[in-house]
Structures are given as C-alpha cells and as structure tokens.
Amino acid sequence: MSSIPANNWALHSYPTDGSRTYPPDTMLRLNQVCEITGKKKSSLYKAIADGEFPEPKKIGKRAVAWSANVVFQWVAERPSAR
Template sequence: MKHPDLRRVMRLKEVIMLCGLSRSSIYSYIADGKFPQSRKIGSRAVGWDSMEIERWIDDRLAAREWKPLPEKGLIS
C-alpha cells in the first residue's frame, strides 16, 4: 500500500516484507550500492526511509522487461 505523503521509518522486518528480499540479499545490495542505505535511529537500531524504499521498488519494476506469456497451443 503506497502512501506518498506519509514518510516514515521502516524497520528491517517491514522492508523484507515489502521488497520480497531476504535479509542477506538486502545487506548485499546495500554493500554493492544497489539498495537504499539504512539510517541509525537509536543506539542499537536502524531503519529505512519509506520513500527511498518505495522509489527503489518503483525503479525496479520500471526497469524490468515485461514479456507476455505465449498463448496456449503455440510454440515460440
């Protein structure tokens, strides 16, 4: 569910659920500079900017090449 006007801090569990990536994949993408960086929000806590995560998802979907499924009975 998108709420473009509602900017908030997302914790890792929510980021995992929203992106569909595993914890290790998220941190691997961060290390490669391909995922939004987490921010320190407390002495032992980090979070992500919800707008950055939504933008990352939008960019990934826009970059994906969508190919229609072949029609049944036709060989491609």
C-alpha cells in the same frame, strides 16, 4: 492503519498487501523492508554493500530504519515494477 493523519495522495501502499499504507515520512524497520522488497535480510545487506540499495539511517544505538519514500522509490524503479 496508523493513527497519523495524512492525505490519501501521500500514502504508499504495497500492491500485494492492500491493508497496509505508509505515510511518506514513515521509518520502516528491517522486517518491513524485506516484506516490501521481497528480499531476505542477507540479500538486502548484500545489495546495500554493492551500492544497489539505499543504506538505512541509525535511529538508535543498535537500531536502523529506512524512509518509506526511499524504499517505495527503489521498488518503483525496478524493471519488474513497470
């Protein structure tokens, strides 16, 4: 768990991994997004190209990340999540 203080109501946790929680303003890297969404890297980037998944934000010259809010919202909107 992160040392960043946050209210419990604001934390996101992924159901299959109860040991990890993410404050809503956390930036998730590719491997974390793949783990949370269940998609492989190639499938994730295809979904981005098709407009089915949010684009990442640049966080450096050669680094990108996604907002935890955006990723968890996408997961929650999937039909299988209901």
